[in-house]
Amino acid sequence: MTLHIGIVGCSAEGAALCYRTICSEGAALLGPHAHPEVSLHTPSLAEYVAYLDHGDLVGVAHLMLASAHKLASAGADFLICPDNTIHQAFSLLAGRSPRPWLHIAEVVAAEAQRRGCRRLGLTGTAWLVDSEVYPEALDRIGLEWRRPSAADRDLTSRIIMDELVYGKFCRDSVLTFQRVIDDFKSQGCDAVILGCTEIPLIIDDDNSALPTLDSTRLLARAALRHAMGEER
Secondary structure, three states: OOOOEEEEOOOHHHHHHHHHHHHHHHHHHHOOOOOOOEEEEOOOHHHHHHHHHOOOHHHHHHHHHHHHHHHHHOOOOEEEOOOOHHHHHHHHHHHHOOOOEOOHHHHHHHHHHHHOOOEEEEEOOHHHHOOOHHHHHHHHOOOEEEOOOHHHHHHHHHHHHHOHHHOOOOHHHHHHHHHHHHHHHHOOOOEEEEOOOOHHHOOOOOOOOOOEEEHHHHHHHHHHHHHOOOOO
């Protein structure tokens, strides 16, 4: 018997990719058409953005916790959140959550360590890149990290929030992310964290100068393993 996965959603594109990955890749582990039971809840993205714009992590935590309670009521055994940015509020809700969580940055950091990475470039919204979500997870296991320049943080954040969350994929935006990754390579990075769950929709190992750590799919796969009682 597999555990019931609860997805605390934020943006539609990231949550949908995580959900699809769990369902499509579950078959390889459980048999044709099989996957664990999955429930998804997400409030309006506008509510999260309003709190983030005001630096109100208590408000972000409130929204995440409300989703957690609804998913627990639906029968979820554990929770994941396919959104890196709002993990800034994780410490404010973890002790009050009705169910345990897998932490997206810890999942990605563990995979980087497993691959033998030493220095990682970080991409994502400006909220995420400016935060300590990934630095804390990487520092704990002795991995180095690099942030983009302030100008590139603002540019890539705009692409994420004005384009990717709406399912809009532009060639110039792909080129921008490729340039940022090229910069990381020149700084000695050996992989890049796709630290926004929409970035894997336009960047992957085929068009990146560095190997990618796809936070969305890595979290989905960790949830699959956890649902089956395996190590993360």
